[in-house]
Amino acid sequence: MKIKYIYFSLICMNGLVMQAQVDSLSQKIEETNLEELVITSQIEPQSLKKSINNVRLITKEDIQNLGAVNLGDVLNQYINITVTPDSSTGSSKVSMFGLDSRYFKILIDNVPLVSENGFGNSTDLSQINLNDVERIEIIEGAMGVTHGANAVSGILNIITKKSADHKWEIQLTSQEETIGKEFSFFDKGRHIQALKVNHNINENWFASLTFNRNDSRGFLGGQEGKYHEFNDTKRGYTFLPKEQLQGSALVNYSRENLRVFYRFEFLDEDLDYYNPTVQSGYNENLGAYKYGLDKRYFVNRLYHHLNATGKLFNQVNFNVSLSYQQQKREQESFNYNITHDLETSNVKKKQKSTDVLYSTGTFSNFFDSKTFNLQLGYELLGTSGFSIVDELSVDPKDIEKKLNNYDVFAVTDINLNEKFSFRPGFRYSFQSKFKNQYSYTLGGRYLMDKGFEARAALGQSYRTPDFDELYSRLIFDGHYFIGNEDLLPEKSNSIEVSLKKTTLFLNGNKTSVLSNHFMISRNDIKDRITSAIVGFDGSTPMYKNINISKYESYNFSSTNQFAVDNWKFNLGASLTMVSQVVDNAGFSSDDKFFNNFNLNSSVSYSVAKWNTTFSAYYKFIGKAQQWVIGDNEYVISETDSYNNLDASVRKSFWNNKFEATIGSRNIFNVTTLNRSRMNEGGGHDVEPSLNLFSGRSYFVKLMYNFNFN
Template sequence: MLNKTALSAAITAALSFSVFADQNIEHITVTANKFEQPLESALAAISVISRSDIEKSNVQDVVSLLDNVAGIQAVRNGGFGQSVSLFLRGNDAKHTLVLVDGVRVTDANSGDNSLTNIPLNSIERIEIIRGAKAAIYGSDAIAGVINIISREGNHNTITLTSGSHNYSDIEATASYKKDKFTLSANAGYSHTDGYDVIEKDPQVIVGKNHDRDGYYNGNAGLTLQYGDEQSGIFSLRSQYSEGEGEYDAWGSDAYRFHNYTNKLAWKRSSEKLSQHVSYSLGKEQNVQIGSSADDNAYVTKRGQFEYQSQYHISEALSLTGNITFLNEDVGESTATFSESERDNLSVAFGGFYNDENWLAEVVLRTDDYDFHGRANTYTLALGKQVTDGLSVKFNHGSAFRAPSLSQTFVIDSPYYLPNANLSPEEAKNSEIIVTYSDERFRIEAAVYDNRITDKIVYEPNSDWKYVPFNIERADFEGVDLVVEVEDSFGVEHTLNASYVSAKDAKTQQQLQRRARRTLTYTISKTWQDVDATLTLVHRGERNDKVWGAQGSYTVTLPSYTVFNLAANYTFFDRFKLTGRIENLTDKRYFNATAGEAKDGSLLGYKPPGRQAYVGVSYRF
């Protein structure tokens, strides 16, 4: 059952802002259904982070940016470049589909994503779509979709930043436009010496893990467009990043990554018909170093062809069709697989209706994965404009996640055994979204229920090797609240509050590392050439499992609240000074446990503490 007191308090606080507001909320266009539409006509709960939001916040990585979004909890195992578990509505990280320009960026070996290594300077905007979206996007879109759109800069800029733990960053963008041709480019390099990310047992002798855990990331991107409405627009988007991150572990203590996405596309729109065709190539390579003479490599290569069309029957009604062919290949990995490559062919059809009073959406999709069989998914949604500014939306849909190639076909792992009989995980999601907006403010509340069946979990066999099975079920119920207000003094208020019950259906216990209550409250103000933002981040109690001398046991980690401050000052028209202080009060806490000391006390993954960053940017 939802916590009524916490929800009531959040709504009361949100409504109390409205009496001061007098500005319009910015009109936003999204591509949640793979075609452009106004945010208010989308029948899903969507958050959008724009380029201006990124630059105003002065955060240094994608994870910090996403952690402020309603429904998202990012649990770090340390600082920059460290492993991150991103829980959307309490779901496992593997149940959120991550895209860069529509290209999947998850590891087909494990199903993990590499959000922590996506450079911020390469991003134009991020769309976070909450709820089951497999009928639109296919496998993995159980909890939602994070769609990252690469940089489309209209200016030439160079930015230098320095900060705590010997952090340094240089970024540059360039743009050129003439007639039908547009070019945008971005490049960046960041480095930090880091800090020792795991608390150490004072009774243990100093070893290789008693050191700083540094990180660097070098990246470059290019976007080319040519054409017009009559002939269509051809585009090429390419992003590349490489780097290295250090961490503390029994074996390997560092990893190297080389990632890229390339997408060639053509789109054309007329009064009746819109078409989009694309071919993309992507690669995710992660090499674990330091464990042996032969470093372990995890490599995923993907090729995808997609055709999407939208036909407008009338001003209110349109039909869409989509066909996608996806190939995934892990053959360059160190591990050996009985099957190292698989294909998926999907076909989807949809209908969308919008007559200003009623919204409706029906989408049907079928995926045919090699070795796993066919998965059929759907989305049904209905919305009503009750009064001016007030709308109620309902959507219900199904979703699935195909097993990873490691789970089904790896044959030489020292820790895992495959199960070729695995079935896809399946889910059903229902939610009601109530939105009210006027000249004064915007408020959105989404109540949802998401149930996953045939959940894949690992069980040890008699030789203590872990084997995956479809044996679990998990239930997720919760509410997300988003409030945006600008008061009569020009101060902008943003409240993102969530409550989630994420339970193992068998034990009825809250899943590990998920806080039931989260809240982020941001206030920002602009004075001519200066803007400042103060953010409060609160995370409630979480459970975590500890491995100690007597085996494993569960502990409750206490709640915590931190404050972050960002400011920007523009001078001489083209220069801008930037600054950010994270964890103003130097709050001591940790999100996750890392083990047990010899005296029985907990050891945790340490947050970096108070950090300061200053920079300068020049636009020309």
């Protein structure tokens, strides 16, 4: 572990100690357009350099080089972010700084995306395809003022494409991918087809249509699949088969001082579960047969977003969105006759759903001043949640509740001079279920000589309990877990300090850029929600969600980028120290800090005369520790570290009309991770392993672009 700390320190020093350079290069840096505009959490679009927040960009080129199909394929490779797939549900969730997906908010065009358990949070990354994504912007840290509840560890904003370079752009995509070593064109592997049509109707109107099919045939991984007839627990799949159909439509109207767009999206997902327990049956017509009690899950999502941006009175900038979204999950249970390939006793019912009516708006540029810019905003949210909960000796019960909040916020950019700016902000939220909440922030940016940029921010955010934490009930023989309608929102206080150095090297007509960024942050959460023992029902312990635990984290991270000629290099590292005092009302853990080290690196090389790009992305995820409940105390569970390496070659043909990408994911062939547990005697017991990936996979992606005016 000492080697990791030494290596991490060297990376941090590299972010601060630069090679000697001529002072005149500072002016060159100012004059050279090196950075893209960012819009997330900005009063007006700004360059990365002028942004008060630390914004991280994932470009369209990165998405293409990775051969990424969904958001999980991309985020696997980024520092401070951990993506964890769930083989039992087929979902993938994100965590940051030791905080799970309930604390991280995902948006599309600045509007949070609905999920079965919330709005913007607990999002399944595998359900977000990247067919019409222009770029992705990520901001780490508390964003409660501009983005409301649950933006505690950070936000991710997906910016979709709203223009085209040609009158007509038609793109056809086909991708074939192995799942581990398993592949065939119909029964095994991953099969993706996509269609995208963009059309500039005239100088004011633009329209776009996309359709995507992602057919994952599941990963056997030692199991025997659907038709296995022996009761040896080998029936079924390690990762379940799943098929997704997704489509979107966008209409955009723009003219001077006004832009209006409407975007519609749908998702249909089918997930198949084959029970590993095989049973025997008899029918007078069919005779003896084998069957399984199988299930099928259906997920449907509808997304509507109407947005208008422009100017009022030729001065005041406005940006207003209205959105209706719905996501629901249904379960179909049936008896599957394996011997005769028949389904009987099919019963389909809704399990969960979330319906959201949402509007947000901002108004800025009230004053004709380069020094002072005030932004006023609002957020209106009406949520209807539905879930089926189980109770002892009774039929499952339907729970349907409404949660609303009405927020107002204000943010001010104060530019004292060209170098120094700061931003105070405040939000107040009127809550229908909880006590009214508030958030505040104060951020600052100072541009120094020779390319140095210093930033600092502090603030308070909050997380409101989700539907399951409030209303879930799971009660059957030996199990008693219930939610709590009286839960309080969690409070988060954070502080962040960063230093960035951009160095420009000039060699004749060639320019190379070195960027080094070092950041320190702290987050402290009070009233954290934990499932705690509140009594006993006979010999069965009764667990209930209560506000009892504490959380504290420190994060040290460094990202370093270098671009020269046709080469692009990236090296990043982070050390996160987390203390979680977990209390179950019977006994609690101590405040010991757990350390988690991450390292990522990428390299790409473009050969212009071949129209070819070679790329490789590497990530190391260190050992993870957490408290788990033992017989009479909390004990430490440790999950092994692992390495992840993806590589690809992307080549264009025929004047960029045809593009082929071949590559491999998970080259180190990671499948499962061991989890050990320190018992009360000081030894280590091995717990069941964690199914993380299906192993090394290979993909071929073919894309045809048909453009004309």
